[in-house]
Every structure is written in structure tokens, then in C-alpha cells.
Amino acid sequence: MDNLNPFDISLSKSALYPLTATGITIFQVNVGRLCNQLCKHCHVDAGPDRKEVMQKNTMEACLDIIEKTDIPTIDITGGAPEMNPNFRWFIKEFRKRGRHVMVRSNLTILAEPDYKDLPEFFAENKVEVIASFPHYLEQTLDRQRGNGVFKKSIEALKQLNSIGYGKQDSGHVLNLVYNPAGAFLSPSQKALEADYKREMLKRYGIIFNNLYTITNMPIGRFFNYLNSSENYTSYMEKIILSYNPTAASLVMCRYTLSVGWDGSLYDCDFNQMLGMKVNHGAPSHIKAFDIARLCNRQIVTGIHCYGCTAGGGSSCGGAVT
Amino acid sequence: MKTYYSPEDLSKFPTIGEGAPELWKKFSEWYGAVFAEGALSEREKALIALAVAHAVQCPYCIDAYTQTCLEKGSNEEQMTEAVHVAAAIRGGASLVHGVQMKNAAKKVSL
Numbered sequence: 329m330d331n332l333n334p335f336d337i338s339l340s341k342s343a344l345y346p347l348t349a350t351g352i353t354i355f356q357v358n359v360g361r362l363c364n365q366l367c368k369h370c371h372v373d374a375g376p377d378r379k380e381v382m383q384k385n386t387m388e389a390c391l392d393i394i395e396k397t398d399i400p401t402i403d404i405t406g407g408a409p410e411m412n413p414n415f416r417w418f419i420k421e422f423r424k425r426g427r428h429v430m431v432r433s434n435l436t437i438l439a440e441p442d443y444k445d446l447p448e449f450f451a452e453n454k455v456e457v458i459a460s461f462p463h464y465l466e467q468t469l470d471r472q473r474g475n476g477v478f479k480k481s482i483e484a485l486k487q488l489n490s491i492g493y494g495k496q497d498s499g500h501v502l503n504l505v506y507n508p509a510g511a512f513l514s515p516s517q518k519a520l521e522a523d524y525k526r527e528m529l530k531r532y533g534i535i536f537n538n539l540y541t542i543t544n545m546p547i548g549r550f551f552n553y554l555n556s557s558e559n560y561t562s563y564m565e566k567i568i569l570s571y572n573p574t575a576a577s578l579v580m581c582r583y584t585l586s587v588g589w590d591g592s593l594y595d596c597d598f599n600q601m602l603g604m605k606v607n608h609g610a611p612s613h614i615k616a617f618d619i620a621r622l623c624n625r626q627i628v629t630g631i632h633c634y635g636c637t638a639g640g641g642s643s644c645g646g647a648v649t
Numbered sequence: 650m651k652t653y654y655s656p657e658d659l660s661k662f663p664t665i666g667e668g669a670p671e672l673w674k675k676f677s678e679w680y681g682a683v684f685a686e687g688a689l690s691e692r693e694k695a696l697i698a699l700a701v702a703h704a705v706q707c708p709y710c711i712d713a714y715t716q717t718c719l720e721k722g723s724n725e726e727q728m729t730e731a732v733h734v735a736a737a738i739r740g741g742a743s744l745v746h747g748v749q750m751k752n753a754a755k756k757v758s759l
């Protein structure tokens with residue numbers, strides 16, 4: 329047990345150490361840290377002044393890999409991924425190669441002048457939209473994401489609904505993402521989804537497919553908030569005490585590979601923000617991509633991993649149990 | 650001891666068991682069972698606990714059940730209404746005792 333971090337010790341106790349990947353079914357590409365917002369909970373520390381944006385040659389390298397493998401799903405994230413100048417081209421290329429594409433949208437970008445036609449573009453390319461919408465109350469959402477964000481998000485959701493997004497059997501999937509507006513854990517995903525569906529329809533006439541509850545990770549701007557609000561110790565105690573071995577066996581890094589804006593490879597977007605590249609003998613850059621070695625790689629872990637294993641667990645697809 | 654109440658003390662609650670472990674064990678089991686999903690949901694029970702915490706004005710319980718309510722999916726509108734229920738019962742309970750005042754006054758008045 330020498331040199332194991334506390335999370336690895338928890339994994340050992342539940343017979344999961346060393347944590348290894350079981351394959352790659354999701355190829356997550358972070359196309360840059362540029363964003364039109366500055367949310368308080370952002371683990372990416374994204375914002376309008378960030379210069380890290382994925383270049384076209386790195387995108388071509390991603391497409392090359394997809395051509396040579398059978399990874400079925402592409403998950404495009406950021407920042408606001410829509411702000412990458414090659415965003416639309418990138419999606420079309422993945423679609424040409426027959427892959428399912430998901431885009432993580434902050435919604436407000438869809439209200440900006442150059443992006444207003446994006447909902448139609450998403451529909452034409454059968455893009456699954458995963459939209460941040462951390463609360464159905466205006467005051468709670470704006471406190472986390474900034475004044476006026478709620479109203480813009482509602483407009484974007486209405487537009488998505490108007491072209492079929494969120495309607496059962498329309499083929500246009502719209503999933504919403506909740507994350508707690510502070511230093512506490514998410515409610516049960518199933519119960520909260522029922523509340524969201526009821527309240528979103530009643531208050532705003534909006535429909536959607538699924539709600540994902542995501543735990544705030546103690547990194548990036550949320551880490552700064554935890555420190556400045558003197559919540560860090562109690563929050564860490566909370567996520568450590570809520571360690572759930574079943575959730576640990578289902579963490580997303582076991583089936584996801586995350587690509588950074590410069591082509592570096594990570595076990596997940598959180599490790600990416602911490603600069604913790606793929607390790608333990610597997611290649612850490614897209615130029616050295618080796619599917620066989622990456623598919624069963626050992627995951628690089630840290631104390632932040634407790635955010636993925638607390639309670640019902642948390643992943644980019646919401647709770648895991 | 651600089652203050653009577655300190656947030657760190659909440660996590661020391663189990664140390665009460667040191668003097669009477671059997672009683673603590675019974676209390677803990679009963680407490681856990683009380684808050685488990687039953688005829689009332691865990692969320693409803695947490696909202697009741699939040700209201701009672703305000704009625705008994707326990708800072709530990711207010712802190713703990715504010716977080717529990719949020720983690721069970723209650724929103725601030727619902728939590729504020731729960732506190733109003735506690736306040737209304739406290740206020741009403743004082744006021745309704747005014748009837749006793751009137752009775753007592755009547756008894757000693759001509």
C-alpha cells in the first residue's frame with residue numbers, strides 16, 4: 329500500500345485497485361477553453377480570455393483515429409465548443425464516418441448572433457445536445473452562472489424544442505445537466521428528473537429527454553470557491569465519506585478517453601484540467617495513439633476522484649448507479 | 650471554549666455515545682429508521698426536520714437539514730415555505746395563548 333493516494337486505498341478496499349479501463353466507447357474531445365461565460369462552478373476555468381483552442385491539424389488527427397477504430401460515440405466539450413472555428417466541420421466529418429456525436433452546450437452561446445442557426449445544424453446532423461441547466465429556478469441558476477443566463481438558456485431551450493429536440497421519438501435528443509449550486513451533493517437523479525420535467529413544463533412549457541445529475545469536482549474554479557468560502561474541508565469529508573464501491577466500479581474513465589486541445593490524452597476531462605495525462609505505460613498524446621494499450625490502461629487517480637464515487641456516483645452521463 | 654456553538658462540533662455528535670454506548674446505538678438505529686423512506690418520502694421528512702429545527706432553533710440541525718433538503722432535491726422556495734410553517738405555528742401558538750390571558754383576566758375582573 330506504499331505510495332497509494334487515499335482514493336487508491338479506498339479502491340483497494342473494494343478490490344478495484346489498480347483501476348483499469350475496460351475499453352473505449354466514448355471519445356471525448358475538449359476543443360478548447362474559450363467560453364462566453366465564467367461560471368462559478370467551472371472545473372475548466374474557461375472564459376472569454378482563454379487562448380487554448382484546438383487547431384485543425386489536431387482535429388484531423390482525431391478523425392484519423394476514429395477511422396482506424398470502432399469507437400462509436402464522440403463527445404465534444406469545451407469551454408463553449410461551438411466557439412472553435414472548425415466546430416461545424418469537425419462534427420460533419422465524424423458524422424460522415426458514421427459516429428454518434430454529442431455536444432455539451434452551455435445554451436447561452438446559441439443566443440449569440442453568429443450561432444443562432446446552430447439548433448438547425450444540430451438537428452440536420454443528428455447531434456445529441458447535452459445542455460447545462462443547473463436549476464429550474466432563475467435565481468438559483470443565475471447565482472451560479474451569471475445574471476441573465478437563465479433567460480437566455482430558456483430561449484435556447486424553446487428554440488431547440490421548436491425543431492423537435494426533447495420530443496420523444498423525434499430522434500433529436502436533448503438532455504439537461506444539473507449540478508449543485510454549492511458545496512453539497514446532488515439529489516437522486518430519478519427523483520430530480522421527475523421534478524425538472526414537471527416544473528420545466530409547468531413554468532416554461534419546455535420538454536427534454538433525460539436529466540443528468542453531476543457532482544461538482546473539487547478542482548478549477550469550484551476548488552477556489554470551496555477554499556474562499558471555507559467549505560473545502562467539509563466538502564472533501566462529505567465526498568470521501570460518501571464513497572460508494574459500486575459507483576467506483578462504474579466510473580466513466582473506464583470506458584472514456586479524453587483528448588485535450590493540444591492533442592494530449594487524459595483519462596477524463598477532470599484529469600485534463602489538472603494536467604494529469606494518461607500514464608502507466610500508455611501513450612499520452614494523440615500522435616502516439618495505440619488503441620490496444622489505451623483500451624486496458626491503468627487510470628491515473630487522485631483525491632478529486634472521490635467526486636465521481638460519492639453517493640450515486642457522477643459522470644458526464646450523470647449518476648452511475 | 651470561546652463560544653457555546655461551533656460548526657466543528659456537529660461532527661463530534663457521536664462522541665455522546667462514549668458515556669452510554671447502548672443508548673447511543675439505540676438512538677442511532679431509531680434515528681436512521683425515522684428518516685428512511687416510508688409513508689413519507691426522505692425529502693418530505695427532511696423538510697419537516699428543517700421546519701422543526703427552526704422551531705427548536707438548533708443551529709446544528711438547521712445547518713445539517715438545510716444541506717439534506719438541498720441534497721434531497723428541495724428548492725429554496727419550498728425550504729422557505731417550510732420555515733414559514735414553523736414560524737406560523739410558533740407565532741400562532743403564542744397568540745392562541747392569548748385566550749388564556751383573556752380567561753385569566755375575566756376570572757379576576759368584575
Ligand code: SF4
Nearest residue numbers: 363367370374407434
Ligand atoms: S461551466 Fe461551461 S459554460 Fe460555464 S464557464 Fe465553464 S465551460 Fe463555460
Ligand code: SF4
Nearest residue numbers: 579581596598633636
Ligand atoms: S476523476 Fe477522472 S480518473 Fe478520477 S474517477 Fe473520475 S473519471 Fe476516473
